[in-house]
Amino acid sequence: xxxxxxxxxxxxxxxxxxxxxxRTYIHPQADISYVKMVAVxxxxxxxxxxxxxxxxxxxxxxxxxxxxKFDVVEPGEVKKAMQEMGLxxxxxxxxxxxxxxxxxxxxxxxxxxxxGDVREYDMIRAGQDSYPVVxxxxxxxxxxxxxxxxxxxxxxxxGPGPLFxxxxxxxxxxxxxxxxxxxxVGSLIGKAY
Numbered sequence: 001x002x003x004x005x006x007x008x009x010x011x012x013x014x015x016x017x018x019x020x021x022x023r024t025y026i027h028p029q030a031d032i033s034y035v036k037m038v039a040v041x042x043x044x045x046x047x048x049x050x051x052x053x054x055x056x057x058x059x060x061x062x063x064x065x066x067x068x069k070f071d072v073v074e075p076g077e078v079k080k081a082m083q084e085m086g087l088x089x090x091x092x093x094x095x096x097x098x099x100x101x102x103x104x105x106x107x108x109x110x111x112x113x114x115x116g117d118v119r120e121y122d123m124i125r126a127g128q129d130s131y132p133v134v135x136x137x138x139x140x141x142x143x144x145x146x147x148x149x150x151x152x153x154x155x156x157x158x159g160p161g162p163l164f165x166x167x168x169x170x171x172x173x174x175x176x177x178x179x180x181x182x183x184x185v186g187s188l189i190g191k192a193y
Contacts, residue, residue, distance in 0.1 A: 022154035022187040030149035032140070032192040035111040038064060039073040039104065041082070041096070043116040043138075052121035056136055059177055060114065063185035069193070073108045081107045098146030105143025112149065115139050120155065121173060131159030132176035138184060140192075152188045156180040 026032075040061050045053035057075070064072050082088035085107070087100055096104065101113060116138035123130040135155035142149050156179050158170035170176045 022152050022184045024187040024191050025151045026188075026191045027147060027149050030142070030147070030192070032112070032149055035149075036071060037073060037108070037110045038070040038112050038114055038140075039078045039108045039110040039143075040064070040075065040114045041078060041116075042075075042088070043118055043136075045118040045121070047118050047121040047135075049121045052118040053116075056116065056118045056121070056134075056177060056181060059181040060116065060138065060185060063181050064114075067185055067189050069189050070112075073110055077108060101141060101143055101146050110143055113141050113143055115141060121177070123173065124157075124159075126159055129159070131157065132170060132173040133157045134173065134176045134180045136180055136184065138188075140188065150188050150192055152184040154180050154184045154187075156183070 040057055043053035043057045043060070045051070045056075049055075061072055061075065064070055079088060081104060085100060085103060087096055087104065096113075096115070105111065105113060116136060118134075118136050120133050120135035122133055124133050133155065135153075137151070137153040139148050140150040141147070156170070156176050158172075158176050170179065
């Protein structure tokens with residue numbers, strides 16, 4: 001009986017070792033409760049897949065809407081306003097200083113802007129199998145002050161768990177990207193409210 005208890009405890013510990021969640025920071029003086037409208041700036045991508053930024057941007061917008069804490073500015077309106085202000089670079093890159101951030105917020109009637117970067121969005125080899133890895137950082141920036149009100153960073157890796165258990169395995173980039181974005185938005189909102 002004692003061996004079964006020890007084995008169960010060891011198994012539970014090994015399963016938990018493979019689990020890690022988003023790293024989240026909320027500025028100690030930030031009051032996000034006044035934020036009603038958020039603009040999500042197209043994410044940059046330092047990953048090999050240069051389209052990863054637009055893919056993750058869409059997923060973050062979806063997660064924000066499903067969370068129901070903020071209204072989200074239509075992405076086409078964000079892009080249009082950024083182009084008119086000379087802030088949007090086609091491809092990969094967004095230049096926003098505090099003055100431009102404030103103007104963007106006023107133009108879009110948004111109290112905050114979400115800016116992000118996709119660091120990894122790829123399939124990695126593990127023996128004969130391939131598993132997804134997605135790594136994203138996002139910042140919630142107050143458009144009035146330019147202060148980072150919150151930040152979340154998360155890396156999700158698919159594949160078998162400890163000792164090659166296949167329970168809860170994630171095999172596709174799109175599944176992993178959805179998990180990462182859901183966990184990031186959930187963590188940001190959970191810690192902010």
